[in-house]
Amino acid sequence: MSALSALSSGETKGETFVINVGPQHPATHGVLRLKMTMDGEYITRAEPVCGYIHRMHEKMGENRTWAQFLPNTGRIDYLAAMAYSHAYVGAVERAAGIAAPPRAEYIRVITSELNRISSHLVWFGAFLLDLGGFTPLLYAFDDREKILDILEALTGSRLTYSYYRFGGVCNDVDDDFIRGTREFVAFMRPRMKMYHSLVTDNIILRKRLIGIGVISAEMCRQYGATGPVIRGSGVGYDVRKSEPYSVYRDLDFDVPVYPEGDCMARYLVRMEEMVQSLRIIEQALDKLPAGPVMASGVPRTLKPPAGDCCFAVEAARGRLLVRIVSDNKEMPYRVRLRTPSFCNLSLYEEASQGMMLPDALALLGSLDLVIPDIDR
């Protein structure tokens, strides 16, 4: 591909033109806009333009009480809302010195991991849709529906759960939940095998993903890309292992790492992560202790002592960091949300240079972006 080498040296042979992929385009799920300068089908520059659904969650946090910000956390990444609640609740608990009872921590892990699977299933379907395969999307949504039903029965909502509280969770799990979750785990394992033989082994898909959109570990480091992106580049960085929170220390799971850094590596990381999440859920259900789900003595109006603290979790898309600054008032002084999609997208401009349009869209899909997570 000589055109590619010409591009990397900065010269273009002919005219370039600009196409807008988004904010309304089938490949940008949500309102992301990519301003692509093209030389034929080759991209010379792809500049992401974001902010179309910016809602200023951070300012909202400063204008309401600590507890009132909780519903907001479900609306940042609507596909993996549990992790966002977890990070915020964790940060406030850390600041205020509250410890959730063990049963609550186990429930948090189970629900977070269920949510991670459901998020990865949406990614799986949407990614395949980007690649032109429609049917796996509906199979994935069928499976996801089972998770949503389980979580809806527990929390009352299908996406914006708002289930965690400072010092625990708001509802205890019942036998139906435990039975339903066990059934789902048993159901999902053969489903994963089916996905692998339907999709992963497919020669068309392999040709489209292997060696496409290579992101180096160094690039991930410089851009702060995390989650399946950095794990697909050969770095086994997972917040659940490096800064173990909740009860992840007591659970046995592997961090899937693929060194290739291409779209296929990121694909396989996520597929493998679903299997690992099933393992975590199974263990957590086995170990689920009895006891209360809310810590006693949590004040109704919380005033954490002055100072700042952070809490990081491994959300479905990567490292999520919540930094809170308290001035010992009933409202936060500052809430900072460091969202994984934001950092993962920031490397797109560099990574997509010189790619062909369909490959660049495969790369975009493999980053697994959720636009409200970028725009906040």
Next chain:
Amino acid sequence: MSIIEPFRLLLFLVGIMAFVGLNAAYLVWVERKGAARFQRRPGPTEVGYGGLLQPIADGIKLLSKQLHVPPGADGVLFRAAPLLVMIPAMIGLAVVPFSESLVARDTNVGLLMIFAFGSINVMAIMLSGWSSRNKYAIISAARIVSQDVAYEIPMLLVVVTMLMATGTMNLNEIVQQQAGWFWRWNIFRLDVNPLMPLTFIIFFVCMLAETNRAPFDMAEAESELVAGAFTEYAGMGFGVFFIAEYANIILGCAFATILFLGGWQSPFGVWSGVFWFLLKMYVLVFTVIWVRWTFPRTQFYNLLNLSWKLLIPISLSTLILTAVVMKVLK
């Protein structure tokens, strides 16, 4: 030529148009229902029993929409493109023998005619993309040209192979040669070409690529080019492209049936007729739908690699093999 011949031809042309129209409409329904079944959902159910009136509702909707020519587009070409894509498919069907006597024009160069007119198809879609004055459409048009040119070569090589095996360009004669039990069909004629089933698969793949069907739907490539060459078309302008796509599928499947699967011949050697032709054709059409709802889209250079590096060498070698086998056996 008798005096009735022009009237007979006219009648057949009207019949073919009706056949294509009805098929296109109901293949949309079959496609939607089929896709739904593959994805374990019901598909259209609300309009008519089992959604049977859905195609008519769709047609009325498309007809009621404005035919909008985007400002700055080449109006003449923009309007002509849908017609140019529709007519070759119709003409191609005029030489297809549905049964021994049910054929509009039993000409001696039927094979050649289908290909001659089939090539217009490429130009028509390219024109639609080019005249739309839309960047997505332009990219799509460029893709279509290289794709269709690339796949026409292996397809022609396969057809030449068949031509050598059958020794005639008359489609009816090709079918008549395959009379008898199903092992007499060309696909099982391993005596002339030991790689015959492979040749059939190559033909089928090329047919998918020529009709721009998934997994080779580079032209539409929804997640990349919105709707490709048809982005700017609204209403029935788009509808005609849609019908033409199905007309081309029917033509391709009919052609494959004639060349490889014994056309209107029954697999048991008795009770041959139009029923067998339609059955075989629709099984192929179903396979086309089945393929579409199973696979992701190919990447563009993989698509060209497949043609130039795999299908052309293989089809060329089957051609040579056939030539050698036929020479040796004779």
Next chain:
Amino acid sequence: MKALLKEIGSGFHSLVTGMRITLGQFFKPQVTVHYPHETLKMPVRFRGHIELVRDPQTGKAICFACKACEKACPSDCIIVEGVKREGERRKSVTEFKLDFTKCSLCGSCVEACKSEAIRFSKDYNLASVSKEEFIMDLFKRLESEQPKPPQAQPEQSKEAA
């Protein structure tokens, strides 16, 4: 050459496997619920918009306008007014406005209510052409409804818990 042949073989096999799987799904029963001909049962904890709860003894609203829900609401979408009538121990609610256009269905209000005077409705079919319809007066709503048969009550109090 050998690698190429192997790739062609495994590639073709993968395509056939894929087609076999989708065909298998073709003959399986559908998973779709034919809404609106069929509907699903809403889960007990379903968080719809809120509604006032009737006291089974008096037939009036339990709510005594303590405004805990108003304070808890992160979106300021609840306005409660009440009066203290002669001879009554507590205030009684006269107005309970819910601005559903602002409500984020978070459930903070139900959680804040100590006397279980509000609960989530199971009404998920909310659609309207005017914004005004979603500024609901829940008290008027309760007044205009017929009192429900008493056997429905115990189940509902369990839901709110």
Next chain:
Amino acid sequence: MISSLQELADQFNKLIAQDVPLPTTPAVPVAAGAQVGTAAPEPASPVQLTDHAAKGFHLDVRLRPERVVAAATLMDENGFAIDAVTGVDWMAEGQMEVVYDFFHPAHAWRVVVRARVPREKPELPTISEIYPGANWHERETHEFFGIVFLGHPNLTPLLLPEDATYHPLRKDFKA
């Protein structure tokens, strides 16, 4: 490459030792009721090893704004990845704090670097040359706080509208 956080803290101490001491924050009386922010009492040493379980990070460094490039270079040389850049508006003290978060992909280390700039002239050098990922974070901090990152290649709004002239996360901003 460093082998322990203590080593890293020493390197930071060496970096800061060249400076004049940081100015102590002026004590401003806080008006009752107004949300202006009282920072926690600041620790004596600008380089602090902290307890991760209590704070969420291991090393807390305060330095002068002109030192952030040197600090980022130090982080880069030691293989840290950029986590986030953000600001905090300490209106009562007339200062803006810029907070740089770093994490290490191989070790479980978290480092926070802070620099305070005066509120009237919030300017400090960019680190986007060292960490390209900081580019977006600095753009975001610029639009939300009005903090200017000198030498930044493209300091235009990222999430706010292109023509936004306000800085919503400043404490005196009213919507």
